[in-house]
Amino acid sequence: MKIVFLLAACFSILAVALICVFLFANGVPAILKIGVFDFLLGQKWMPSNNIFGIFPMIVGSVYVTAGAIIIGVPMGILCAVFLARFCPEKLYKVIKPAVSLLAGIPSIVYGFFGLVVIVPIMQDLVGGSGKGVLTASILLGIMILPTVIGVSESAIRAVPNSYYEGALALGATHERSVFFTLLPAAKQGILAGVILGVGRAIGETMAVVMIAGNQPVVPDSIFGGVRTLTANIVMEMGYAADLHREALLGTGVVLFVFILLINLSFSALKRRKS
Amino acid sequence: MQVQNRERFSQRLRSYKKRPLSAFLFLLVLISAVVTLSVLIALIAYILIKGIPNLSPELFAWEYTTENVSMMPAIINTLMITALSLLFALPVGIASAIYLVEYAKRGNKLVSLVRITTETLSGIPSIVYGLFGYLFFNIFLGWSYTILGGSLTLAIMILPLIMRTTEEALIAVPDLYREGSFGLGAGKLRTVFRIVLPSAVPGILAGVILAVGRIVGETAALLYPAGTAAQVADGLMSSGRTLAVHMYALLNEGLYIEQAYATAVVLLVIVIGINALSGLIAKKVGVKD
Numbered sequence A: 001m002k003i004v005f006l007l008a009a010c011f012s013i014l015a016v017a018l019i020c021v022f023l024f025a026n027g028v029p030a031i032l033k034i035g036v037f038d039f040l041l042g043q044k045w046m047p048s049n050n051i052f053g054i055f056p057m058i059v060g061s062v063y064v065t066a067g068a069i070i071i072g073v074p075m076g077i078l079c080a081v082f083l084a085r086f087c088p089e090k091l092y093k094v095i096k097p098a099v100s101l102l103a104g105i106p107s108i109v110y111g112f113f114g115l116v117v118i119v120p121i122m123q124d125l126v127g128g129s130g131k132g133v134l135t136a137s138i139l140l141g142i143m144i145l146p147t148v149i150g151v152s153e154s155a156i157r158a159v160p161n162s163y164y165e166g167a168l169a170l171g172a173t174h175e176r177s178v179f180f181t182l183l184p185a186a187k188q189g190i191l192a193g194v195i196l197g198v199g200r201a202i203g204e205t206m207a208v209v210m211i212a213g214n215q216p217v218v219p220d221s222i223f224g225g226v227r228t229l230t231a232n233i234v235m236e237m238g239y240a241a242d243l244h245r246e247a248l249l250g251t252g253v254v255l256f257v258f259i260l261l262i263n264l265s266f267s268a269l270k271r272r273k274s
Numbered sequence B: 001m002q003v004q005n006r007e008r009f010s011q012r013l014r015s016y017k018k019r020p021l022s023a024f025l026f027l028l029v030l031i032s033a034v035v036t037l038s039v040l041i042a043l044i045a046y047i048l049i050k051g052i053p054n055l056s057p058e059l060f061a062w063e064y065t066t067e068n069v070s071m072m073p074a075i076i077n078t079l080m081i082t083a084l085s086l087l088f089a090l091p092v093g094i095a096s097a098i099y100l101v102e103y104a105k106r107g108n109k110l111v112s113l114v115r116i117t118t119e120t121l122s123g124i125p126s127i128v129y130g131l132f133g134y135l136f137f138n139i140f141l142g143w144s145y146t147i148l149g150g151s152l153t154l155a156i157m158i159l160p161l162i163m164r165t166t167e168e169a170l171i172a173v174p175d176l177y178r179e180g181s182f183g184l185g186a187g188k189l190r191t192v193f194r195i196v197l198p199s200a201v202p203g204i205l206a207g208v209i210l211a212v213g214r215i216v217g218e219t220a221a222l223l224y225p226a227g228t229a230a231q232v233a234d235g236l237m238s239s240g241r242t243l244a245v246h247m248y249a250l251l252n253e254g255l256y257i258e259q260a261y262a263t264a265v266v267l268l269v270i271v272i273g274i275n276a277l278s279g280l281i282a283k284k285v286g287v288k289d
Helices: A002-034 A036-041 A055-086 A089-104 A107-126 A133-158 A161-169 A174-185 A187-203 A206-211 A229-236 A242-273 B009-018 B020-054 B072-103 B109-123 B126-140 B147-172 B175-183 B188-217 B220-226 B243-253 B257-285
Strands: none
Touching: A002 A036, A002 A242, A002 B072, A002 B109, A002 B126, A002 B147, A036 A055, A036 A242, A055 A089, A055 A133, A055 A174, A055 A187, A055 A229, A055 A242, A055 B020, A089 A133, A089 B020, A089 B188, A089 B257, A107 A133, A107 A206, A107 B020, A107 B188, A107 B243, A107 B257, A133 A187, A133 A206, A133 B020, A161 A174, A174 A187, A174 B020, A187 A229, A187 A242, A187 B126, A206 A229, A229 A242, A229 B126, A229 B220, A242 B109, A242 B126, B009 B020, B020 B257, B072 B109, B072 B147, B072 B188, B072 B243, B109 B147, B126 B147, B126 B220, B147 B188, B147 B220, B175 B188, B188 B243, B188 B257, B220 B243, B243 B257
């Protein structure tokens, strides 16, 4: 019977191996056929003319993710501080489930909310279509909040209370003790939360595709429309054929490599911590 | 909450006047908590208020037609895909957790490899799962769009979640139980199935509920393996769309915003219900999330 359990445990290894093999075997030949530089650094994406450059999409993913980090991370960390050190117990019982609910809402519902609420607001504020880098960043910032809050909160709680008490004894206020002794001590855990958030933001598809505008060009401002790697796949995969389809699989490979790098740095960080 | 300096609010306020930095930090913390909470409330309230008037009995008709884009077939498909995915993921997930907790020796190379791969699996975005499902089931195995392919794709996706929660539930079972069972002469296998697993059931159940939440909300991973047929799938090898995919299709067609609102309400209610349920179970077990 032990052998059965062992085989089951090996299934996740098999799954990762299969995903890697199938993705790389299907995507890499296309990248080579198009040419690595033309594919990764090409400025134009014109499937009808057989021009496949995904540089705008890479830039788009990076911009949108960076925006989400700028918006979501400070708020997430402050909220984690609130939950760990400021929140009365009664309130905690309300807010904690609320944060996990925020994590459970499907991305398609987030996207819809962005489409019918954030996009019109942006239209009123800056004109244009209202879809673009900033809109996507705001929504993604909200979407990564639960990840950042959850990991940061447990990192802050893991710091020995003597740090906090020591700071108080030296005459620091509650806020100073929390921000200047607890937070620096929880730095690595918080960083791990941020990395997880980056992973979520860069891989998000359904929400982004509805509000980012999806023009395959490098955006000229934070209000400009943008297409991410994920959006590129989900928009065109349905009807693409031949080299076009393979180029989309290549896009998936690039995304997958990004995610693997993020995962690697996350587990490296976790290992250093323990 | 641990020991804190218990001042009264008025005292605090006075000390803030002398220490602007502390006051500023306190304000920041408070604001961000309020903003986070109000974003959630705004989202739920907006969708419920705009969506509930759009709910109508016709939307729950058994047949999907272009005049009446009923979501009933999608609900049935969602149930089928959820059941199928759990059917595949649960045995594998629970068995691997049993191996990791009950059988594996500490410092085992294989165990660390399993941990790395499950971590990798939980980090892979759903669109990559969707691509993989499409490449494996539709291209390599030559299936057309099938709910079986979609379910298998989702089963891989929820595997790390099931494994992690089951592991935690198994670890939480006190060693005394195992020792007692061994002391009475039971073997390893009997101990695992008769003593350890039954005590871990509530924890496992909480994980299953979380997994159901992920399946119900999933769109990108299902789009290519399972397709977007709007009817009830008649068999494992035919296409069918879940509620989330249904909502995406409605929005994509652009003609059915009201119906999309109604679908969003249903999705949201399901997700809130699932969260409440898993919270309730977790509270009963006393396991922290």
